[in-house]
Amino acid sequence: xxxxxxxxxxxxxxxxxxxxxxxxxxxxxxxxxxxxxxxxxxxxxxxxxxxxxxxxxxxxxxxxxxxxxxxxxxxxxxxxxxxxxxxxxxxxxxxxxxxxxxxxxxxxxxxxxxxxxxxxxxxxxxxxxxxxxx
Amino acid sequence: xxxxxxxxxxxxxxxxxxxxxxxxxxxxxxxxxxxxxxxxxxxxxxxxxxxxxxxxxxxxxxxxxx
Numbered sequence: 001x002x003x004x005x006x007x008x009x010x011x012x013x014x015x016x017x018x019x020x021x022x023x024x025x026x027x028x029x030x031x032x033x034x035x036x037x038x039x040x041x042x043x044x045x046x047x048x049x050x051x052x053x054x055x056x057x058x059x060x061x062x063x064x065x066x067x068x069x070x071x072x073x074x075x076x077x078x079x080x081x082x083x084x085x086x087x088x089x090x091x092x093x094x095x096x097x098x099x100x101x102x103x104x105x106x107x108x109x110x111x112x113x114x115x116x117x118x119x120x121x122x123x124x125x126x127x128x129x130x131x132x133x134x
Numbered sequence: 135x136x137x138x139x140x141x142x143x144x145x146x147x148x149x150x151x152x153x154x155x156x157x158x159x160x161x162x163x164x165x166x167x168x169x170x171x172x173x174x175x176x177x178x179x180x181x182x183x184x185x186x187x188x189x190x191x192x193x194x195x196x197x198x199x200x
Binding site for chain 1 (some may be wrong): 136137138139141142144145148151152155159162165166167168169171172175176177178180183184186187188190191192193195196197199200
């Protein structure tokens with residue numbers, strides 16, 4: 001189906017908002033929420049698997065990219081370590097530890113329902129779209 | 135300080151570090167570049183793209199589905 005280029009961004013935002021609206025109605029820790037995450041994740045993964053046309057910058061990236069990657073890597077590894085410690089100290093997979101909360105537990109008041117859950121969904125979908133379209 | 139407070143402080147410190155790195159990268163300070171530039175250079179390879187997408191997918195599952 002051909003879509004005029006000037007209309008496409010609006011359609012994407014509308015589709016994303018519609019999907020985010022429906023997905024935000026699902027409750028965490030349910031199959032419906034897992035499927036709602038899995039569908040766009042699978043689409044972006046398939047897109048990532050495809051070879052890219054040879055128009056991206058070199059593998060080395062711009063000057064400073066390596067330093068930036070290391071700095072972000074340190075932050076992400078530390079965050080993953082805190083998250084992992086909190087997760088393994090939970091009494092069960094789906095039972096949070098009040099003493100060592102994971103990031104999802106701390107953000108639960110925002111991501112469990114309401115407009116902020118919609119915004120979280122929309123932001124996540126937007127990030128996925130950015131990854132898929134590059 | 136309780137274990138919970140320590141965890142919260144750790145997340146806050148890491149979040150502030152991420153914000154500082156993001157701002158420094160956008161401004162080109164400290165020899166850093168933007169996150170977008172790093173992600174673009176990582177995504178040149180299929181493996182890099184898959185790692186980035188899997189990280190994004192995990193974040194969605196972690197924050198929105200569980």
